[in-house]
Amino acid sequence: MNFTKILAKWYDKNKRELPWRRTKDPYRIWVSEIILQQTRIEQGWDYYLRFLEKFPILCALASAEEEDVLKLWQGLGYYSRARNMHATAKEIMNMHQGIFPKTYEEIRKLKGIGDYTAAAISSIAFGIPSPVVDGNVLRLFSRFFGIPDPVDTQKGKTAVLEKAKELISPQHPGDFNQAIMEFGALQCKPTPDCKTCPLKPGCVAFQQNRIAEFPVKSKKQRQRTRYFHYLFITVDKGKNRSVFLKKRTGNDIWKNLFDFPLIETGKAISHKKLILSKEWNDLFSGKNVVLVKESKRYRHILSHQIIVAKFYQLKISPFSGLPFQKVALKEILKYPVPRLIEKYLEEVRNLF
DNA sequence: AAGCCGTGGAA
DNA sequence: TTTCCAAGGCT
Numbered sequence: 001m002n003f004t005k006i007l008a009k010w011y012d013k014n015k016r017e018l019p020w021r022r023t024k025d026p027y028r029i030w031v032s033e034i035i036l037q038q039t040r041i042e043q044g045w046d047y048y049l050r051f052l053e054k055f056p057i058l059c060a061l062a063s064a065e066e067e068d069v070l071k072l073w074q075g076l077g078y079y080s081r082a083r084n085m086h087a088t089a090k091e092i093m094n095m096h097q098g099i100f101p102k103t104y105e106e107i108r109k110l111k112g113i114g115d116y117t118a119a120a121i122s123s124i125a126f127g128i129p130s131p132v133v134d135g136n137v138l139r140l141f142s143r144f145f146g147i148p149d150p151v152d153t154q155k156g157k158t159a160v161l162e163k164a165k166e167l168i169s170p171q172h173p174g175d176f177n178q179a180i181m182e183f184g185a186l187q188c189k190p191t192p193d194c195k196t197c198p199l200k201p202g203c204v205a206f207q208q209n210r211i212a213e214f215p216v217k218s219k220k221q222r223q224r225t226r227y228f229h230y231l232f233i234t235v236d237k238g239k240n241r242s243v244f245l246k247k248r249t250g251n252d253i254w255k256n257l258f259d260f261p262l263i264e265t266g267k268a269i270s271h272k273k274l275i276l277s278k279e280w281n282d283l284f285s286g287k288n289v290v291l292v293k294e295s296k297r298y299r300h301i302l303s304h305q306i307i308v309a310k311f312y313q314l315k316i317s318p319f320s321g322l323p324f325q326k327v328a329l330k331e332i333l334k335y336p337v338p339r340l341i342e343k344y345l346e347e348v349r350n351l352f
Numbered sequence: 353a354a355g356c357c358g359t360g361g362a363a
Numbered sequence: 364t365t366t367c368c369a370a371g372g373c374t
Contacts, residue, residue: 036370043360043369077358080373114372134370154353181370190368191363219354253357302358303368339359 003144004167004176006198011179014186016041019048021178026100026125027058033117034081041185047076059098062089070256070336077339079257084112104130124174131164132177133157136184142215143188146204150218221304228309229263229274230341231283232348234292235326237318241352243332244324253302258335260311261324268308287320295347300340311344 015021018041020032031051035044051072055061061069066086073082088110092100101107103126108118119130131137138151141160149156169176187193192211200206205214233244245258263279271294274280295311316322327335329352332345 033370038357038369038371039359040361040369075359077360078371080357081371084372112372116371120370132370135368136370178370185370221355255357300358301360302356304356304358 003199003202004169007179007183008169008172008175010187010198011175011182015178015182016186019045024125026102026121028052029121029125030100030113030117031085033120034085034112035076037081037117038078039076044076047073058089058100059093061086062093062098066256067336071334074257074336075339075342079254081112083256087111088113100125102126104128120177123177127173129168129170129173131161131168131173132181133161133164134181134184136181136188137164139190139215140180140184140188143192143205143211144199144203146208146210146214148216151215152217152219156216223302223304223306225306225308227265227268228307229265229269230259230309230311230344231261231263232311232313232344233261233322233324234313234315234329234351235318236315241329242326243329244322245327245332245335246324253305254338256336258325258337259341261322271312274312283322284316288317289320290315295344298340298343300338307340309340309344313348 018032020028023029032044032048035048035051054068054072055064064086066083069082069086070079073079076082091110092098096106101110102122104118104122107113107121108115110118113121116132116134119132122128122130123132138157138160141147141163142151142156145159145163147156147159147163149159151157151160164180167176183199187197188199194200194203194206194211197203197206205211231244235242235244244261246261247258248254248256261283263274263277265274265277269277271291291312292315293313295313298307298309298311300307300309332352337345
């Protein structure tokens with residue numbers, strides 16, 4: 001028995017029933033593939049269902065506000081995925097008459113769709129034999145063929161792609177692609193289940209007893225630490241309490257999400273030093289500001305950064321304007337915010 | 353090409 | 364606690 005045949009048999013027996021497994025609608029396949037980029041199925045599952053409930057068809061997404069798309073994406077991370085999807089939906093409405101493109105090349109041109117996603121959509125939705133190379137496939141083929149090149153380099157990726165091209169089923173490319181990914185996710189895991197593996201007779205890593213050596217990797221990532229001093233500034237006017245929000249428009253994390261006015265420092269500093277800083281002075285000099293409460297310290301871990309954050313709850317008089325977006329506290333949950341902000345809001349829920 | 357973009361769960 | 368890394372893409 002060859003690779004493809006063993007794989008097909010394994011897949012038929014072991015595949016999971018997933019919300020997007022049965023459909024061939026390119027829109028739904030697209031949504032699922034974007035959500036699943038660098039994201040575990042368990043984490044993306046409910047997001048997929050909510051996304052399709054709110055935007056059942058492409059034109060619904062295209063006519064939405066970006067803020068509403070981001071709100072639906074809140075907590076999932078990598079928010080450029082949501083921004084790009086929204087832009088691409090508009091693009092398809094305008095430039096493709098609302099019809100999802102049907103060739104690999106046309107799909108590949110769309111914003112937010114790279115080699116992997118174009119191959120996935122074109123094979124699953126349209127039966128085009130374009131092989132997918134994702135993290136699962138890199139790991140599986142790296143081990144099975146004993147590929148010596150690091151999989152996080154172009155050379156390693158190309159080597160895997162060539163093997164996938166040779167093996168892909170011309171009759172059922174979508175099933176083949178899903179099968180190699182499913183196999184990587186369930187059997188050839190980072191810590192693999194070789195004992196029960198039907199592919200071990202042909203697996204180079206297993207036969208040479210070198211499983212731990214694959215996949216070869218070259219880079220290791222480093223994290224930098226940033227210190228955020230968030231200003232949770234409330235204003236009371238009569239019965240109504242407002243708070244200042246700030247949309248993150250810069251070329252930085254959480255682009256187009258909302259958070260609070262922020263003083264960032266290169267190292268940890270105390271509240272005493274903070275109120276002596278230039279930034280604090282620029283904001284509040286001559287104004288009546290009272291520190292109501294200082295939050296605990298939050299450590300928020302991102303892929304390349306560690307955010308150490310404190311929240312200073314401040315009260316300011318209604319006559320002191322500030323150059324930020326003033327929002328009724330009751331409305332705050334309508335805005336898309338990073339998980340860090342969401343967690344803080346849970347702490348101060350009693351305020352609104 | 354190498355660094356950046358989130359979050360959470362498992363080893 | 365630390366480290367890894369998950370159906371990647373953009374710049």
